[in-house]
Amino acid sequence: MFAGKPSFFYRRLASPLHAARAGVGAAWALALTAAALGLFHPLALLALLAAVLGAGFGAGVGRQLSRALRTAAIVAIPIVLINVLVSREGLTVFVRLGDLGPFGQGDLTVEALVYGLVVALKVGLLILIATLAGLSVDPDELLKGLRRLSFRSALTASLCVRMIPLLAADGLRLAEAQRTRPDGARTGPRARVALLGAVVAGSLDRAMDVAATLELRGFAQPSPSRPASRSGAWSRHDVAFVCSGLAVVAISVLGRLAGSFRFQAYPLVEMPVTAGALTLCLALCVAILLPFVDRLGIEP
Amino acid sequence: MSAIVSFEGVTYRYPESDSPALEDVDFEIEPGEFCLLAGLSGHGKSTLLRAACGLVPHFHGGSFAGAVTLAGLDTRAHGPAQLGAFAGALFQDPETQLVTSSVRAELSLSLESRGHMPGAVARGVEEVSLALGIDSLLDRSVHELSGGEQQRVALGAALAGRPPVVLLDEPTSQLDPVAGDELIGLLRRLNQEWETTVLLAEHRLERCLHAADRVIALRSGHVAHDGDPASFLAWAAEESPALQTPGAKLFALAGLKPPPVGVRQARGALRARGLLPREGNGVSSPPTMAPLNGSQTPPSADPGRLPAFRDRPQIPQMPPNPEPGPVPGGRRTLSVTGKRRAGNASAALRMRGVWHELKDGPSILRGVDLTLARGETVALMGANGAGKSTLLRHAAGLLEPTRGKVEHAGRVALLLQNPGDYFVHERVGEEAGPDALRAVGLLGMADRNPRDLSGGERQRLALAIVAGAGAGAGAGAGIGAGAGAGIGVDPGGGDGEGGPVSGRSPAVLALDEPTRGMDREAKAELARALRARAEGGQTVIVATHDPEFAAACARRAVLLADGRVIADGPARELLAGGWYFATEIARILGGAGGALLPEQGFELLRAPALEVAL
Numbered sequence: 001m002f003a004g005k006p007s008f009f010y011r012r013l014a015s016p017l018h019a020a021r022a023g024v025g026a027a028w029a030l031a032l033t034a035a036a037l038g039l040f041h042p043l044a045l046l047a048l049l050a051a052v053l054g055a056g057f058g059a060g061v062g063r064q065l066s067r068a069l070r071t072a073a074i075v076a077i078p079i080v081l082i083n084v085l086v087s088r089e090g091l092t093v094f095v096r097l098g099d100l101g102p103f104g105q106g107d108l109t110v111e112a113l114v115y116g117l118v119v120a121l122k123v124g125l126l127i128l129i130a131t132l133a134g135l136s137v138d139p140d141e142l143l144k145g146l147r148r149l150s151f152r153s154a155l156t157a158s159l160c161v162r163m164i165p166l167l168a169a170d171g172l173r174l175a176e177a178q179r180t181r182p183d184g185a186r187t188g189p190r191a192r193v194a195l196l197g198a199v200v201a202g203s204l205d206r207a208m209d210v211a212a213t214l215e216l217r218g219f220a221q222p223s224p225s226r227p228a229s230r231s232g233a234w235s236r237h238d239v240a241f242v243c244s245g246l247a248v249v250a251i252s253v254l255g256r257l258a259g260s261f262r263f264q265a266y267p268l269v270e271m272p273v274t275a276g277a278l279t280l281c282l283a284l285c286v287a288i289l290l291p292f293v294d295r296l297g298i299e300p
Numbered sequence: 301m302s303a304i305v306s307f308e309g310v311t312y313r314y315p316e317s318d319s320p321a322l323e324d325v326d327f328e329i330e331p332g333e334f335c336l337l338a339g340l341s342g343h344g345k346s347t348l349l350r351a352a353c354g355l356v357p358h359f360h361g362g363s364f365a366g367a368v369t370l371a372g373l374d375t376r377a378h379g380p381a382q383l384g385a386f387a388g389a390l391f392q393d394p395e396t397q398l399v400t401s402s403v404r405a406e407l408s409l410s411l412e413s414r415g416h417m418p419g420a421v422a423r424g425v426e427e428v429s430l431a432l433g434i435d436s437l438l439d440r441s442v443h444e445l446s447g448g449e450q451q452r453v454a455l456g457a458a459l460a461g462r463p464p465v466v467l468l469d470e471p472t473s474q475l476d477p478v479a480g481d482e483l484i485g486l487l488r489r490l491n492q493e494w495e496t497t498v499l500l501a502e503h504r505l506e507r508c509l510h511a512a513d514r515v516i517a518l519r520s521g522h523v524a525h526d527g528d529p530a531s532f533l534a535w536a537a538e539e540s541p542a543l544q545t546p547g548a549k550l551f552a553l554a555g556l557k558p559p560p561v562g563v564r565q566a567r568g569a570l571r572a573r574g575l576l577p578r579e580g581n582g583v584s585s586p587p588t589m590a591p592l593n594g595s596q597t598p599p600s601a602d603p604g605r606l607p608a609f610r611d612r613p614q615i616p617q618m619p620p621n622p623e624p625g626p627v628p629g630g631r632r633t634l635s636v637t638g639k640r641r642a643g644n645a646s647a648a649l650r651m652r653g654v655w656h657e658l659k660d661g662p663s664i665l666r667g668v669d670l671t672l673a674r675g676e677t678v679a680l681m682g683a684n685g686a687g688k689s690t691l692l693r694h695a696a697g698l699l700e701p702t703r704g705k706v707e708h709a710g711r712v713a714l715l716l717q718n719p720g721d722y723f724v725h726e727r728v729g730e731e732a733g734p735d736a737l738r739a740v741g742l743l744g745m746a747d748r749n750p751r752d753l754s755g756g757e758r759q760r761l762a763l764a765i766v767a768g769a770g771a772g773a774g775a776g777a778g779i780g781a782g783a784g785a786g787i788g789v790d791p792g793g794g795d796g797e798g799g800p801v802s803g804r805s806p807a808v809l810a811l812d813e814p815t816r817g818m819d820r821e822a823k824a825e826l827a828r829a830l831r832a833r834a835e836g837g838q839t840v841i842v843a844t845h846d847p848e849f850a851a852a853c854a855r856r857a858v859l860l861a862d863g864r865v866i867a868d869g870p871a872r873e874l875l876a877g878g879w880y881f882a883t884e885i886a887r888i889l890g891g892a893g894g895a896l897l898p899e900q901g902f903e904l905l906r907a908p909a910l911e912v913a914l
Contacts, residue, residue, distance in 0.1 A: 180696060
């Protein structure tokens with residue numbers, strides 16, 4: 001056994017989310033995405049962040065989600081910096097940079113900082129939700145559903161999904177082979193171009209083999225069948241995640257309509273922290289995490 | 301009965317190729333036949349399989365003459381997509397034949413592509429998974445599977461539509477001996493129970509000849525022989541010795557006829573001639589046998605001569621191992637603890653209690669203790685997933701042990717499984733220096749593109765890249781002797797901008813499955829090259845699934861299982877006594893005398909009893 005396979009891809013694990021059908025998992029992730037896009041109150045976003053991270057650990061992909069969180073942080077920092085530097089809408093100045101010529105007054109405001117943080121939090125949430133869905137929702141099952149609409153397009157998409165880990169593994173192998181050369185992995189522009197050429201040549205060879213396999217499997221046949229949808233009654237996990245998704249959307253809408261999640265960044269930060277807001281944040285966390293409590297029937 | 305596959309005067313030339321890959325090929329295969337394709341690398345086996353399923357010429361292009369029909373369909377008029385309904389194909393690399401992410405999706409793909417109704421798809425997936433024993437894998441991701449599992453899933457995908465013909469191109473090349481035998485047994489079962497026609501190309505004929513009804517041998521694109529396995533072996537003995545199985549070679553050396561198809565037939569024939577004891581099953585029986593006559597020349601080919609020594613009662617003891625042991629002053633013994641010792645002065649590589657534990661995962665290596673002496677040749681064997689590749693990566697410093705220590709007396713050159721991963725230039729001459737190319741016999745090919753080389757040539761080029769010209773400076777001192785400790789940096793080569801490698805010779809040369817897809821001639825050549833390096837002072841360790849290659853190149857064998865060294869000893873002992881990790885000769889002779897190769901078996905058969913006993 002070679003201990004070097006990439007692990008940042010969907011694997012069937014023993015978790016309630018993995019046990020739910022792919023369509024339900026994807027819909028649940030979409031509900032979280034809608035909440036992340038629709039909510040602006042930092043408290044609600046932080047509650048959502050905590051719940052998504054908890055869901056990641058509940059789904060057995062907490063380690064990968066932690067890594068994604070680091071990536072999100074890297075993305076978030078420039079968002080905050082840029083917003084602070086370019087926004088001129090806030091009233092509470094915390095640093096005066098004076099006149100910046102063609103760029104006008106360079107005053108940095110608390111409101112721009114807070115709004116930058118909110119946007120960064122939302123982007124980070126989207127990254128985490130996408131990672132969670134990517135690691136927990138079977139792409140083949142999902143694309144199989146889409147094949148009912150367009151067989152070849154969905155199969156091509158499925159093939160792309162399959163090729164990503166394969167190409168990652170190819171990359172690892174090539175890098176390893178270069179490290180075993182007596183002169184070590186070569187550096188410099190010429191060496192990099194040569195290596196890129198080798199990667200492309202290897203990919204083309206692989207593409208030829210895959211194309212031959214697809215030919216023999218009847219990819220070019222004129223009348224593919226519509227694949228069956230996942231048969232049988234809905235499992236307890238399917239029902240739980242549907243309810244969870246609906247609850248998340250309902251809480252988000254309720255919070256917006258009731259004014260509990262009211263948030264305004266400019267010209268002054270307005271972010272009331274009420275008992276209603278705290279209750280709805282708690283409800284949001286419970287709605288997201290509750291399906292993970294039920295561990296019956298989750299073995300792959 | 302009408303043929304299910306027929307070739308009529310087929311000549312085929314790949315695009316931009318000067319010589320035909322197939323030339324005037326004529327044969328017919330009846331439904332339910334198990335047919336083996338034999339031949340050296342590059343002699344047309346893969347092309348023939350691709351022609352049978354229509355990939356040649358539809359997919360590969362080129363010029364095609366003659367006619368191929370599959371299940372009554374002319375491949376000139378029908379493309380691979382239509383022909384694929386009648387022929388499942390399994391090629392060498394299962395990774396490229398798995399096109400979806402999960403096993404269930406993979407198995408259902410071809411059925412859905414061909415318009416089967418959902419119920420039929422579900423039934424087909426269920427049945428084929430049960431038949432191949434992969435039902436427990438249905439919900440697994442394909443990139444989590446081991447090589448053997450991937451091979452089974454790829455076979456399942458090929459068989460899901462229950463095609464009447466299955467075409468296989470070296471399907472066992474990545475499998476350990478147990479999984480390889482299982483796959484051949486499975487094919488035989490499909491053939492016998494479902495009357496599936498099997499057309500199988502394979503280099504390791506000793507693995508599958510016993511299962512075949514017929515053998516078609518190809519030479520330079522021609523059908524050189526077409527007959528049953530026994531007639532093929534008789535033909536190979538005269539016309540193409542490189543295609544002989546080890547058992548057949550033993551019989552040829554001993555002048556015995558007919559050549560045996562498989563171990564059972566060989567043992568029966570030897571027993572009938574009094575050359576093996578009648579009692580016992582060869583595994584538990586003591587390693588004894590009656591010898592041929594004591595003359596220095598092989599006995600007559602006339603089987604009638606053999607009864608003259610059938611009843612000789614004298615039983616020889618095991619002959620002494622002519623090869624010196626690597627441990628100075630120590631007797632070679634078979635150890636089940638893996639704690640062989642070599643002094644610092646002679647040790648080229650030492651692993652002490654090496655663990656490789658994956659974060660949130662299993663332990664791949666579990667406290668491996670292994671010491672390799674200078675100039676030693678070691679075969680590292682074990683099932684798929686035993687930890688062989690990881691061990692070699694630790695030896696070469698590509699991985700750091702989570703516990704334990706690895707010491708080496710110089711550079712450890714590691715040749716990984718895919719030689720193509722080393723090639724980053726357009727010319728062979730840019731990949732390695734002239735001395736290194738000369739050492740592997742590729743100096744005359746310096747202007748060729750590495751990707752145009754044959755499998756064996758690619759392997760040799762990769763060897764030249766990682767190991768340089770041969771044994772030399774780096775192989776001179778043991779651990780602690782102060783010379784060249786640590787992975788060396790080539791003082792002369794390696795300009796950092798892609799110049800050819802002219803590296804200092806490594807102290808240890810490690811090779812990971814170097815014989816995949818190689819024919820017997822290429823393997824013999826590689827084994828010779830490795831022995832020569834060992835004689836020059838380099839230590840050679842080879843991870844291999846091929847007991848015949850292990851026996852040909854190594855004096856010591858180490859067996860890994862579940863990340864542990866479970867046996868470690870002279871190859872002539874370790875590879876002589878088993879069912880799977882044993883050569884065909886050892887299985888035929890029941891491990892007697894530690895004979896692993898045909899020549900050793902022949903020496904044992906003809907050794908005068910008293911002489912051997914002494």
